[in-house]
Amino acid sequence: MLKAPSIRALVVLALLGALFLALPAYVGAYGLKFATRMIILAIFVVSLDFILGLAGLVSFGHAAFFGVGAYAVYFVSSESEAANVFVALGAGVAGAAVAALLIGAFVCLTRGFYFIMVTLAAAQMMFSLFHDTDIAKGSDGAYIMIKPDLTIGATTLIDFDNRTTFYYVCLALLVASVLALFWLARTPFGRIVQGLKANETRLSALGYNVYQFKLAAFVVAGAFAGLAGALFACIDGFVTPELFSWHQSGLAIMMAVLGGAGTLFGPILGVLAYVSLEETLKTASLVGSFVADHWRLGTGATLVVAVLLSPDGLAGFLRGKTVPKKVEPLKDVMPAAAPRKARALATRDLSKSFGGLRAVDGVTADFAPDLVHAIIGPNGAGKTTFTNLLSGAFRPTAGQILVDGENIAGWPAHKIARRGVGRSFQRTNIFATFTVEENARIAAQAETPSVFRLSEGTARENQIAKVAHALSVVGLADRAGAVAGAMSNGEQRQLEIAMLIAGGGGILILDEPLAGMGPEETRRVVELLRDLKSDHTIILIEHDMDAVFAVADTLTVLALGRLIAHGSPDEVRRDEKVISAYLGGHAPAQGKGAPA
Amino acid sequence: MSLILVQILNGLQYGLLLFLAASGLTLVFGILGVINLAHGSFYMIGAYMALTLTSYTGDIFLALAAGIPLAFLIGMAIEWLFVRHLYKRDHLQQVLLTFALILVFNEAQQSIWGNYPKSIPMPSYLSSSISLTPELGYSVYRLALMAICVGLALLMMFVIQKTRVGRLIRAAESNPEMVEALGFDSRVLFRVVFAAGAALAAAAGMLAAPVESAYPGIGERVLIISFVVVVIGGIGSIRGAFLGSLLIGLADAFGKVFVPKFSSVLIYALMALVLVLRPNGLFGRS
Amino acid sequence: MSANSLLEARAIDAFYGASHVLRGVDFRVGRGETVSLLGRNGMGKTTLLRTLMGLVPARGGEIRFDGDDIKGRRPSAVARAGVGFVPEGRGIFPNLSVEENLIFAEREGPGGRRDWTREAIYQLFPRLLERRANWGNQLSGGEQQMLTIGRALMSNPTLLMVDEATEGLAPMVREDIWRTLRLIAERGVAIVVVDKNLDDLKKLCRRHVILVKGEVVFDGPTGELAARDDFVRSQLGL
Incomplete structure (x- = not known):
């Protein structure tokens, strides 16, 4: 998750801040305009970093919102009178936010390659809209006759026509924007936004509607881009469809990555570096006329080299020394008892087909509350598909899934999670870049998964208690500060169970929780499962037969997608069908282990 | 009536050219897993190669014969120099590097050929028009262009469905690791696929040059529309690219007549519609 | 290395992400020999096969096949040297026909051997x-498995590695x-098998x-395996 900048970075930023504060006293009109442009660009690129670096969404159409912000100022300005500064900038922010909401509603349906292409296409559509039609004088661009100002009574407090005033307004807004986005990233909302980048699947399995969070982050970033656009329109008082150009979006990504995406301050350095590079390459007296004539070749080539050599950007050089912080082991506190969200699970004729293959074929089974139910069967028997149906990762082809009698078949994963069904994954599925505590925190926060939670509010104490309790229970209380991705496989699997406990689901589906664990860890998890069943219904998929027989109250055997036995371990052990189909003539207790 | 016929022909012609460009883009996605923003630059290079090579050889078809292999070689060089470093990197870095390549290509184009649009002569023997209906004539070159595009599309389908290279391509699409474990050097395969995509895009640019001339920014226009085609058709699907291209070609042709100012917007609206109805495109895998 | 070794790996280390999966593994297979690879879940069997194949980089040690150093070679080079691989999960090409899957892998083995042709594979697996x-995606699990084995044989390998x-x-x-x-072993192909069924492996x-x-704790003939049953x-x- 987003860390506060290191001391070294703060020093650099403070020096830059001082430099920019003093700048108007030393440079002429051209220099001031140049600096203003750079500051506005920085607001734009920092806003991009919010979705690009923090949420991990590569938007190639961010200029769309920059352009909308600029045009909004044009629309609210009249030819005879200056627009109010707040109206002008407000219109830019609001216009861009609305555009981001409309465009985001489509693009947030997609991911990966599609997201990149669709955001690019959306921005290009905006370009066409302003370029091909007569809106705001079409391809010629349009002038804002009188720049916005702030006049109260007869005194003009702020006049954007005054270059120095305007410069300081921009500088102040840059600082405010960075601080605001930084603050937002540290709220519960921001935590989930960063979770999007770290592990989207996990988020929805915890009960978060990822679409809403993506869209919200997209709108936030769009609104700040709109602010930058609105300011940009006030530099020359001129707006043109080129503001929407996809080159603009591409350069913004360049600068964000060059400076260090995902840090929120790195992009400022990226802007400075890129703009300085461009200026230097354009200056014939510095680089010779040949290079200056072909400066684009130089910037392009420099960027190619930068991408290939340095994935972390300039902010990487300003990273503080990573001294692992000593974290006191969390004290186990019992969180306030919450009403149990779900207890009993059952399936009726549950089926799933992939093409012609019936991976799960008419499974009917009842899983009574507060017991451990193990599901076993050879690989390819459909166990994981079965759990994916229960948790909503796959949509059933037919049949019902009943949680306390309510049919949840076909619900999206996040809704099922909110109904009280938590799951772990066959391959460990955590937020690798988050600390152990932050992982558990995201799970605990899922009790109120609404989008705009900007403060922890009254739930804070209880969430912290839940986190402490869950981590203590699985034995990770002393590892709270460790980065999850750097822990051993066994510890990561324990963390997954802690997340389920903190998430508060009443029904827990554990897909091979013991895979890759040593004997000591295995014993501990088996103990833990015994404890947990006092107030959880547990569905356990496991290959380790010793563990299964040690902990399971019922056994369900799947083979080729069908349920071939369901009952107490002893009954199943003696079942002829099980012995021939699954255990292949071996006595049950010596059944196969698990895949390597 | 004849207006509609002309627009159908224009739409098909545009769509077929788009298909040549978009099929390479979708193949490179599907097999190499790389999002190549510089793909449009190959189209641009094609258009300008048509200019230069036609001036040497005197004929666009001779230029084509020389230009396609040349584009293939350029594609191989670009893959070897830059793209191969991207296979294990994330989308963001792919986007960045290929975007930077666009800047380089654009500057190279302006340095070599300048900023002004250049027209490329049609071969004299095809510059006439034939009458489709008593009152309607249509350029013979455009018809020939369509025939060549159809020929290239069929050739590509044949290669993919029936030849050894095609089997490799299809296998690599589903399981590149297994292709490697069965003794095929995937580096070679990737280079060939990338170069073939580049050659197809350049071929489209060359064929189109006598009709639409060569000008700066031509490649980016094609790139963005190719993205729309790929989104509509579904990533990695040649069939989807074919259908998407024709759809976009026709939508563009009719949009220009009936809603001239909104014809571009119409195309994006079409994409948005497909996206809502089928988020993975018409032929995309979920 | 001993004269009749086909594959000889010494002191192999390998990692999966951050975890150290293989720790100084020695593993050898003689010409025409059949060797089983056993162990519980997550002990490194699959990783060992993938490391030998070149799909996972070996960090230390050496791997020789047929006298050549193959450590650090690409998987394709290892395959061409004569190693056939049947991966866990089968890895058939779903968008190629059964016949295309076989033709795909057709090649002369080391020394120009062409023992395995399509006809020979169809004789071995009449179902195919x-x-x-x-x-490929219209086959049952068993048919897919037959196809994967048949496909690996089409390259006329001298060693066949079969995972689950x-x-x-x-x-x-x-x-x-x-x-x-x-049957394949009788035709002189060396085989390494990872499986759970001890009786069949014996x-x-x-x-x-x-x-x-990630360490070898037992390496011996069937008799010794039976003798040290506990x-x-x-x-x-078990």
Whole structure:
């Protein structure tokens, strides 16, 4: 998750801040305009970093919102009178936010390659809209006759026509924007936004509607881009469809990555570096006329080299020394008892087909509350598909899934999670870049998964208690500060169970929780499962037969997608069908282990 | 009536050219897993190669014969120099590097050929028009262009469905690791696929040059529309690219007549519609 | 390396992400020899096969095949040197027909051997002949497994590495796979098998290797395996 900048970075930023504060006293009109442009660009690129670096969404159409912000100022300005500064900038922010909401509603349906292409296409559509039609004088661009100002009574407090005033307004807004986005990233909302980048699947399995969070982050970033656009329109008082150009979006990504995406301050350095590079390459007296004539070749080539050599950007050089912080082991506190969200699970004729293959074929089974139910069967028997149906990762082809009698078949994963069904994954599925505590925190926060939670509010104490309790229970209380991705496989699997406990689901589906664990860890998890069943219904998929027989109250055997036995371990052990189909003539207790 | 016929022909012609460009883009996605923003630059290079090579050889078809292999070689060089470093990197870095390549290509184009649009002569023997209906004539070159595009599309389908290279391509699409474990050097395969995509895009640019001339920014226009085609058709699907291209070609042709100012917007609206109805495109895998 | 070694790996280390999966593994296979690779879940069996194949980089040690150093070579080079690979999960090409899957891998083996042709594969697996026009994804699990084995043989390997070939198959089909593997071994192809069914492995393989936590804890012939039954059962978790 987003860390506060290191001391070294703060020093650099403070020096830059001082430099920019003093700048108007030393440079002429051209220099001031140049600096203003750079500051506005920085607001734009920092806003991009919010979705690009923090949420991990590569938007190639961010200029769309920059352009909308600029045009909004044009629309609210009249030819005879200056627009109010707040109206002008407000219109830019609001216009861009609305555009981001409309465009985001489509693009947030997609991911990966599609997201990149669709955001690019959306921005290009905006370009066409302003370029091909007569809106705001079409391809010629349009002038804002009188720049916005702030006049109260007869005194003009702020006049954007005054270059120095305007410069300081921009500088102040840059600082405010960075601080605001930084603050937002540290709220519960921001935590989930960063979770999007770290592990989207996990988020929805915890009960978060990822679409809403993506869209919200997209709108936030769009609104700040709109602010930058609105300011940009006030530099020359001129707006043109080129503001929407996809080159603009591409350069913004360049600068964000060059400076260090995902840090929120790195992009400022990226802007400075890129703009300085461009200026230097354009200056014939510095680089010779040949290079200056072909400066684009130089910037392009420099960027190619930068991408290939340095994935972390300039902010990487300003990273503080990573001294692992000593974290006191969390004290186990019992969180306030919450009403149990779900207890009993059952399936009726549950089926799933992939093409012609019936991976799960008419499974009917009842899983009574507060017991451990193990599901076993050879690989390819459909166990994981079965759990994916229960948790909503796959949509059933037919049949019902009943949680306390309510049919949840076909619900999206996040809704099922909110109904009280938590799951772990066959391959460990955590937020690798988050600390152990932050992982558990995201799970605990899922009790109120609404989008705009900007403060922890009254739930804070209880969430912290839940986190402490869950981590203590699985034995990770002393590892709270460790980065999850750097822990051993066994510890990561324990963390997954802690997340389920903190998430508060009443029904827990554990897909091979013991895979890759040593004997000591295995014993501990088996103990833990015994404890947990006092107030959880547990569905356990496991290959380790010793563990299964040690902990399971019922056994369900799947083979080729069908349920071939369901009952107490002893009954199943003696079942002829099980012995021939699954255990292949071996006595049950010596059944196969698990895949390597 | 004849207006509609002309627009159908224009739409098909545009769509077929788009298909040549978009099929390479979708193949490179599907097999190499790389999002190549510089793909449009190959189209641009094609258009300008048509200019230069036609001036040497005197004929666009001779230029084509020389230009396609040349584009293939350029594609191989670009893959070897830059793209191969991207296979294990994330989308963001792919986007960045290929975007930077666009800047380089654009500057190279302006340095070599300048900023002004250049027209490329049609071969004299095809510059006439034939009458489709008593009152309607249509350029013979455009018809020939369509025939060549159809020929290239069929050739590509044949290669993919029936030849050894095609089997490799299809296998690599589903399981590149297994292709490697069965003794095929995937580096070679990737280079060939990338170069073939580049050659197809350049071929489209060359064929189109006598009709639409060569000008700066031509490649980016094609790139963005190719993205729309790929989104509509579904990533990695040649069939989807074919259908998407024709759809976009026709939508563009009719949009220009009936809603001239909104014809571009119409195309994006079409994409948005497909996206809502089928988020993975018409032929995309979920 | 000893004169009749086909594959000889010494002191192999390998990592999966951050975890150290193989720790100084020694592993050898003689010409025409059949060796089983045993161990519980997560002990490194699959990683060992993938490392030998070149799909996972070996960090230390050396790997020689047929006298050549193959450590650090690309998987394709290892395959061309004569190693056939049947991965866990089968890895058939779903968008190629059965026949295309086979033709795909067709090649001369080391020394120009062409023992395995399509006809030979169809003789081995008559089911595949019936289904040769079907797409890969239209096959049952057993048929897919046959196809993967047949496809690996089409490259005329001198060593066949088989990972969990009977996993998830019905008992009858499993029996079929085991019989076929024995036939292949009789034709002189060396085989390394990862599987869970100890009894079947004893029938196929002359030598057995047990991995525990990425280290070899047992390497001996079938007789010794039977003699140390308690130790073996405890190591395999039976």
